[in-house]
Amino acid sequence: xxxxxxxxxxxxxxxxxxxxxxxxxxxxxxxxxxxxxxxxxxxxxxxxxxxxxxxxxxxxxxxxxxxxxxxxxxxxxxxxxxxxxxxxxxxxxxxxxxxxxxxxxxxxxxxxxxxxxxxxxxxxxxxxxxxxxxxxxxxxxxxxxxxxxxxxxxxxxxxxxxxxxxxxxxxxxxxxxxxxxxxxxxxxxxxxxxxxxxxxxxxxxxxxxxxxxxxxxxxxxxxxxxxxxxxxxxxxxxxxxxxxxxxxxxxxxxxxxxxxxxxxxxxxxxxxxxxxxxxxxxxxxxxxxxxxxxxxxxxxxxxxxxxxxxxxxxxxxxxxxxxxxxxxxxxxxxxxxxxxxxxxxxxxxxxxxxxxxxxxxxxxxxxxxxxxxxxxxxxxxxxxxxxxxxxxxxxxxxxxxxxxxxxxxxxxxxxxxxxxxxxxxxxxxxxxxxxxxxxxxxxxxxxxxxxxxxxxxxxxxxxxxxxxxxxxxxxxxxxxxxxxxxxxxxxxxxxxxxxxxxxxxxxxxxxxxxxxxxxxxxxxxxxxxxxxxxxxxxxxxxxxxxxxxxxxxxxxxxxxxxxxxxxxxxxxxxxxxxxxxxxxxxxxxxxxxxxxxxxxxxxxxxxxxxxxxxxxxxxxxxxxxxxxxxxxxxxxxxxxxxxxxxxxxxxxxxxxxxxxxxxxxxxxxxxxxxxxxxxxxxx
Numbered sequence: 284x285x286x287x288x289x290x291x292x293x294x295x296x297x298x299x300x301x302x303x304x305x306x307x308x309x310x311x312x313x314x315x316x317x318x319x320x321x322x323x324x325x326x327x328x329x330x331x332x333x334x335x336x337x338x339x340x341x342x343x344x345x346x347x348x349x350x351x352x353x354x355x356x357x358x359x360x361x362x363x364x365x366x367x368x369x370x371x372x373x374x375x376x377x378x379x380x381x382x383x384x385x386x387x388x389x390x391x392x393x394x395x396x397x398x399x400x401x402x403x404x405x406x407x408x409x410x411x412x413x414x415x416x417x418x419x420x421x422x423x424x425x426x427x428x429x430x431x432x433x434x435x436x437x438x439x440x441x442x443x444x445x446x447x448x449x450x451x452x453x454x455x456x457x458x459x460x461x462x463x464x465x466x467x468x469x470x471x472x473x474x475x476x477x478x479x480x481x482x483x484x485x486x487x488x489x490x491x492x493x494x495x496x497x498x499x500x501x502x503x504x505x506x507x508x509x510x511x512x513x514x515x516x517x518x519x520x521x522x523x524x525x526x527x528x529x530x531x532x533x534x535x536x537x538x539x540x541x542x543x544x545x546x547x548x549x550x551x552x553x554x555x556x557x558x559x560x561x562x563x564x565x566x567x568x569x570x571x572x573x574x575x576x577x578x579x580x581x582x583x584x585x586x587x588x589x590x591x592x593x594x595x596x597x598x599x600x601x602x603x604x605x606x607x608x609x610x611x612x613x614x615x616x617x618x619x620x621x622x623x624x625x626x627x628x629x630x631x632x633x634x635x636x637x638x639x640x641x642x643x644x645x646x647x648x649x650x651x652x653x654x655x656x657x658x659x660x661x662x663x664x665x666x667x668x669x670x671x672x673x674x675x676x677x678x679x680x681x682x683x684x685x686x687x688x689x690x691x692x693x694x695x696x697x698x699x700x701x702x703x704x705x706x707x708x709x710x711x712x713x714x715x716x717x718x719x720x721x722x723x724x725x726x727x728x729x730x731x732x733x734x735x736x737x738x739x740x741x742x743x744x745x746x747x748x749x750x751x752x753x754x755x756x757x758x759x760x761x762x763x764x765x766x767x768x769x770x771x772x773x774x775x776x777x778x779x780x781x782x783x784x785x786x787x788x789x790x791x792x793x794x795x796x797x798x799x800x801x802x803x804x805x806x807x808x809x810x811x812x813x814x815x816x817x818x819x820x821x822x823x824x825x826x827x828x829x830x831x832x833x834x835x836x837x838x839x840x841x842x843x844x845x846x847x848x849x850x851x852x853x854x855x856x857x858x859x860x861x862x863x864x865x866x867x868x869x870x871x872x873x874x875x876x877x878x879x880x881x882x883x884x885x886x887x888x889x890x891x892x893x894x895x896x897x898x899x900x901x902x903x904x905x906x907x908x909x910x911x912x913x914x915x916x917x918x919x920x921x922x923x924x925x926x927x928x929x930x931x932x933x934x935x936x937x938x939x940x941x942x943x944x945x946x947x948x949x950x951x952x953x954x955x956x957x958x959x960x961x962x963x964x965x966x
Contacts, residue, residue, distance in 0.1 A: 286890065286961055286962070287875045288960070288961045289873065289961075290958070291870065291959075291960075292957050293957065294319075294328060294329065294955075295328050295756050295758050296311045296757075296758060297316060297319055297324045297748075297757070297759040297760050298317065298761070299312075299698045299871075300700060300737070303698060305883075312874070316870060317869040317870065317871050318867055318869035319761065320760070320763060320866065320868070321867070322760050323760060325718075326751040326758075327718070329954055330868060331954040331955075333797075333866075334798055334802075335798060335802045335806050335861060336764065336782070336795040336796065336797060336801065337795060337796050337797075337798040337801050337806055338805045338806060339779075339794045339795055340793070341794075341823055342367065342781065342794055345371055347369045347769075348790060349369070349373050349414070351367065351368070351369045351781050351792060352368045352369075352415070353365060353771065354366040354419055354426065355775075356438075356440070357775070358424060363383075363774050363775055364381055364382060364440070365772065365774050366380070366426070367381075367382070370413075374406075374411055374412075375402055375403055376402055377403060378398050379398060381399075381444075385796060389445070390445055391445055391446075399449060401436065401449040403430075403434070404451065406433055407432045407555060407572055408572065415707070416557075417430050418430070418559055422561050424440045424441075425438070429556040429557065429558065430555065431554050431555055431556070431570075431571060432572065434452070435451070435452040435555060435556060435568075436449060436450060454587050455587065455590045456547040456549055456550075457547075457579055457590055457601050458545040458548060458590070458591075459545065459547075459553075459574055459577070460544045460545045463543075465500075465540045465541065466540065466541045466543070467536070467540050468485070468489035469487070469489075470486045471536055472484065473531060473533045474508075474531075476530050478526040478527070479522070479593070480520065480521070481523060481527070482514075482518060482520055482521075483518070484518050485516075485517045486517075489517070489541075490515070490517065490518070493543075494543070495510055495512065497543045498510070498524075498541070498542040499521060499541060499542070500539060500542050501538065501539050502537075502538050504534070505525060505526060506526065506534070506539075508523045508524065508527075509522050509524065509591075511593075548574060549571055553574075555572060556571050557569060557570040557571060557575065558614055558615050560615045560617050563617075564639075565580045565581045565586070566586040566587070567580050569615035569623060570612030570613075576610050576612060576625070577601065577603045578600070578602050578603075578604070578623065579601050580601070580645075594642045596639070596641040598641075600642055602645055602646075604623070604625065604630060606628070609626070611626045613657045613658075614660055616661050616663065618668055619666070622668055622681060626673060627673070628653070629649075629650040629651045630648060630650055631647075631648055650690035650692070651681065651692035653673065653679055653692045654672060654674075655670045655673060656670075656671040659671045661709075662711035663711070664711055664713070665721065665750075666682065667680040667681060668681045668682075669695065669709070669711070675703070675704075675705060675706050676700060677700055678694070678700075678723075678725070679693060679694055679695060696759070699759040701738045702727075702744075703727065703746050704727045704728070704730075704731060704734050704738040705728030705730040705742065707726045707727070707728045707769075708769075709723065709771075710723075710724050710772050710773045711724075712724070713773075715776045720749045721749070721750045721751070722748070722750075724748075724778070725745070725747075725748075726770060727741050727742055727768070728743070729743050729767060741761055743763075743768060744763050744768065745761060745763075747759065747762060764782060764805075764864055765804060765862045765864070766783050766784035766785065767782065768780055768783075769782065769792065781794055782804075793823065802950045802951055803832070803950050804861050804863075806860060806862070807860060808859045809857065810857045813854050814853070816850045816853055817847050817850075818858060818860070819846050819847045820846065821843045821860055822843075822846030825843050825844075825845075826842060827842065828840050829841065829842075829843055829861055830860070830862070830950045831850055832858070832860075832950065832951065833859075834854055837949045837951060839851070861950075869942055869943070869945075870942050870943045870944075870958070871942070872940035872941065873942065873960075875964075885939075885965060886938070886939060886965045887937065887940070887962050888935075888936065888938070890932070890934065890961045891930065891931065891932045892931050892943060892960045893928050894928070894929055894931070894945070894957070894958050895928045895956040895959070896925055896928070896955060896956065897926050899924055899953045899954055900922055900924050900925070900951035901953060902947060903945070904944070907933070909929055912925065924952060937965065943958060943960065
């Protein structure tokens, strides 16, 4: 039987869809993996055991089961906060907690409380709100929050970290016509100008205060104007939308009409804005409960004034997406242009010659026709904008193409769409140095309806896409934990998650953070004050079996009892206790590039595997624990890591695939750079 040697120099394609298992004609096949569980693909080509999760706080008592949302808040270049919002009472109250440097801020506003409750007021259309519909944007010390069922409000950081104010926004609201009505007053009207701001005089008292923001239309001729001020029953000031034919000439009774029915676009009877963002000096609201396809822009520099006045360049904006189908605005994002993501397509506001957007030049252009999933915020990455397609089965990137001179929406997840199932939230951690790539994380839900069977194993997981666009690298993997991921957010370079765990038969909601110094989940570390072998602080894992790492030595797992764990010996530098998680990496079936053709149908046996490792403490290959000589150094108390190539032999048995499965038997560090292996091929 011939013996063949193969070298997989990198794993930079990550885990690929099972439907690609037979595509040995693709060059990407030889850099791909069949499974990449709880590992992070490095931009240099290798993969590492993912970081563990450090426990921060139990959110269960805040009724996080009703809904929870993580909101990053960048107050300055030196200080960032994480805001945790929970639906404390879905009929009327959102509870906010504030964290700085992973620490909960207490005594908010001198109240003695470590939280701030906000009463949302009367709800539109529903008796209980869904927190996942909350949309936010930030400018300096102010967080703007909108929700289609409640009045917009702001969260403002005050003079100190413990001073916060939450209040409803005082908005100057735009008008919209929900019920059209017309009347023909018995009077003539005379405009004193043909265009712009005009004074209109009636021959009798026909104007009332309710006519402000209503329209005058000329029926037999030219002229349409919006009333902006009532001077008296016979005189109003108006702004023309269509110029009058002549000035100082009376328009006969019966030749003009009052068009009414315009009211506040947002109210307790019409609903409220759905999305928001800041863009070029304006605050934009995208869609509302009853006007889902309308975009509203504030006056320049006056973020809370949306009322249109005289149509000057800095005036408020209002435009509706007029298309051949309903396009409810699900997200808006400030990028190269103002990008609008709707239920059926993607749009943008073009700016010719980089001119600012004004009432006179605003136009909405269609970009692509994919549609974006509701309640998932698009993420910007290296000039593009990543979004989840409407059906929740694909990750796409809206990117301006210099070749086509238009936007395109490439399918980023084409080779790994099986990892995405019932997506709920999405966040991006930008690369912070040359050793990292951008990391996009998608929180999968638990509903498998409408998804392929290949996706069912990823419910409640975190689908991760490591991206380095300059090197054309998109490397997916997935993170699993003892429970379900509920939300994810990035505070600069720190990744926070909310995890739903089952403790003592009850559902618990924990705020945790990925930490490179941890190798277990929901973990707590102790680094000082060692005395004896019993250590408390683990009551959040009561009754759970946890892994113990003491000075890089893995002790036998123990059950948490009365909030405490017991080590084999007294630690000297640190002790970590947390939930272990499985690591599994599986290569694609062995397929050498031979002139004679494929060996797909032939039996194969792996004879030798030589992984190239970097700072690794434990690794198992094909269920065989590989000794790395990483025993404690006498007197040091720590376990050294292994770097280099580890030649491993003694693998038995023939298979049709000759795949290599890498796992771990201990929760410690591991990085694999490449694999060199020899395979015997027979009939």
